[in-house]
Amino acid sequence: ILSEQDAFVSGIANYQDPNLNVGLPIFTIHGNHDDPGGAENLSAVDILSSCGLVNYFGKTKISGESAHTTGKISIAPILMQKGETKLALYGLGNIRDERLGRLFQTAGAVTWLQPDDAPGYPRTDWFNIFTLHQNR
Secondary structure (H helix, E strand, O other): OOOOOOOOOOOOOOHHHOOOOOOOOEEEEEOHHHHOOOOEEEOOHHHHHHOOOOEOOOOOOOOOOOOOOEEEEEOOOOOEEOOEEEEEEEEEOOOOOHHHHHHOOOEEEEEEOOOOOOOOOEEEEEEEEEEEEOOO
16 A cells, blocks of 8 residues: 555554454445444444454545535545556445535535656556445
8 A cells, every 4th residue: 555544444454454464455435324423433344444354444524514515525545556556446435315416516525636646656557446335
C-alpha cells in the first residue's frame, strides 16, 4: 500500500501487521444492514476490522450538513501496487438513498481525491475502482 493507511478504520492494513498472519486480505465497506450508529458510530464491520479479519474502509462523514445545505463528502483512494499494476481503490459505505442522491446532484458536494503526479507514478497510470453499497 502506497497511500496513507488512515483510510482503514483500524489504521493499518491487516496483511501488513506483523502480529497477524493473513493469506488473503479482504477489503470491505459497510452496507445498509450494518450501518455505523450509536454514540461511537460503530458497525459490525468495525468489530471484524478490530480483530484483524477484514480491512474496513469507505466510512465517510458528511461535513457541514444543516437544514439548508446537503453537506460535503471527500472520497480518497487507497493506493496499491503489485508489480507494474497500480490500483486506486475508492470506497463509499451505505448512505441513505435520498441523502446520497442530493449529494451527487449538488455541485461541489462530492470531492474525488486523486493521486498526485509523482516520478514513476503519473496520474494516468492508476486503474480506478469504486466500491459502493446502495439499495437502488
